[in-house]
Amino acid sequence: MSSSRLTVREIARLAGVSVATVSRVSNGTGQVSEETRRRVLRAIEEHGYRPHHLGRALAARRHGAVGLVFPGLSGPYFSELIQGFESEAVKTRTSVHILCTHLRADSDAEVIEMAQRVDGLAVLGGTVSPDTIEELAAMLPVVVLAGDGPAGVPAVRVDNAAAAAALTRHLLADHGLRRLEFVGDPNGSPDVTERWAGFRQAHHDLELPPPRAPIRVGLQQPDGVHAAEQVLRRAIRPQGVVCANDESALGVLVGVTGRGLRVPEDLVITGFDDIPMAALVTPPLTTVRQPVRELAAQTARLLLQVAAGSAEQTGLLHATELVVRGSCGCPRSPEPTPTGRRHTPRSRHSGTNQAASTTTP
Amino acid sequence: MSSSRLTVREIARLAGVSVATVSRVSNGTGQVSEETRRRVLRAIEEHGYRPHHLGRALAARRHGAVGLVFPGLSGPYFSELIQGFESEAVKTRTSVHILCTHLRADSDAEVIEMAQRVDGLAVLGGTVSPDTIEELAAMLPVVVLAGDGPAGVPAVRVDNAAAAAALTRHLLADHGLRRLEFVGDPNGSPDVTERWAGFRQAHHDLELPPPRAPIRVGLQQPDGVHAAEQVLRRAIRPQGVVCANDESALGVLVGVTGRGLRVPEDLVITGFDDIPMAALVTPPLTTVRQPVRELAAQTARLLLQVAAGSAEQTGLLHATELVVRGSCGCPRSPEPTPTGRRHTPRSRHSGTNQAASTTTP
């Protein structure tokens, strides 16, 4: 069918006009007489001509694409992230390149490579080294998502530390719990680093002795099950575990209930993220909601604006919300609805979005 | 810093050679004397020159990218899918464009648009219309993943119908169950269509009356909870539910245990996919394993080969494996390990990978 690809010159020949005119028609720029336009459009239509993306991109010196770099962990968190980002990018006809760095040693080189092919880059916090981010930022617009980059690189994030502290205070002060453990690896990602910091801060604020070292496991459900084993092996069982995210919390929940413990009576469990499943388990999970999808969409918007030169390079600090359900020991709604709708009571933790960060030099 | 971008001509000037020589050195093609090579490399190194991707791509008439089109549902299934695909693509320095079509009316047009920017396209079954797939296949290499496309378009898939039939037979014949329900919408995706067909086939094979109409819900956990409600409202409660995938099965599990039912004593539940969580819940979920990640990787490999012109366009039918755990009523391992390791017994269902499908004309 399409033996030799249709070019703008071919269409020009067929329509009996110059390439400039074809370009003008297909882009709707410049002045073209109605009659000529029709003739060109007919030729385009008839032969199914579509301008070649590469030629156009080269001339415009724009790729029409942005990159998204993330570690590549499984689960709802990343699905939401990717979708939120993509849905925003597609609105501006920008395509999205993805790069999972997980477990690859040479990922920094790959990110640099990707930077040659896109107009902007969104990088998840902790996936590439700060040095590399700096190098990238010198090449093209970069936004860090969920984490913070070097000075001058805008970041979109939530106040993890404050949220984790509020959650921990709820357990310590409102429920009077004393022996809490943190499940998650603070070295694993900036998010966890901050949540661990908030966890400790809450202890400090209430003038309690500092907590034990964290149970260092990953962020997926099997990691939570593994953590549950460790908790159950303790000589003195903790009263509650504050998990770095919902998925590991669900793993802990499954692990300990599988061994006959009751939650929250025997052990209190909390999560972070408020993934859909959090509201559906028994007991429903007390957690912190962060609007992952919206966060990712914000990142995409910011990145596209910066890439288009139409925005200041400022960061964003997003609101979180403490979602109190049954797993912390708070009374559940009279009759747990099997639809899994969110349970009251729920208290709002942190308020407004606020512009933060600085403008790049 | 880089006020005007470095071009090959600029480097040629700086090294005192021609652009052809610079190109030869940076690509390692052709003959270049050792001394000249060193001089060029020094200029490249010194100024941090990197060939512009667009120029190179235009000259090579290759984008160096492939596209992945999927509906955009959340959950582990899609994360695995994306990662499996991406990890394979990155090996050949090919970048991956993603497109989530979910809930967008004009997605077919977007897919066509994406086709202009990539060397090949992997499309999840059921995400775009067969007509559009045909149109795409006329433009560039296309592989359908988990579903089948029009004749001539290679597909990578598993034998869902046979696997679902085997699973259903296990419940009907081995456990002697009679009142089974299917949870999932056969119109929602080709996978579900086939699983529903297998479910019915098993009834037919055993000369049992055909099953009730399916409980048409989506594939996510909340959908499963919704389905559980419907099951609980039945005048005569079914003895078991065969769910279209693990996530909805987990939703059903949560939904019914939250209402005090015991699984499998009061209700048998099975899933499909064998996501990690399936082994970790109580009781562990009887399901069918399909190697999603490997499936996606296969798809990427096939697509890249076809795009490089180095492979026949043949499809692949992947093996599945029936994973029998506790939720169907089979005895669990003596002591359920809290690590969530897979439980015996386990029976292999279907054997070898086999080349299927046809070569494109």
Added chain:
DNA sequence: GGTGCTGCTGTAACCGGTTTCAGTGACCGG
């Protein structure tokens, strides 16, 4: 000395678009 390799290098044409700039003819006012 002429001929034919061989190894290296450079010129210029391409890839497929966009865009600048210089026409061209029609029309208008003086």
Added chain:
DNA sequence: CCGGTCACTGAAACCGGTTACAGCAGCACC
């Protein structure tokens, strides 16, 4: 009748690479 706009069009240069082809030494061989 003439000069000046104005709407429209096309030739050619450009974006940043790759590569076909030709040219030029240097050398071996007849």
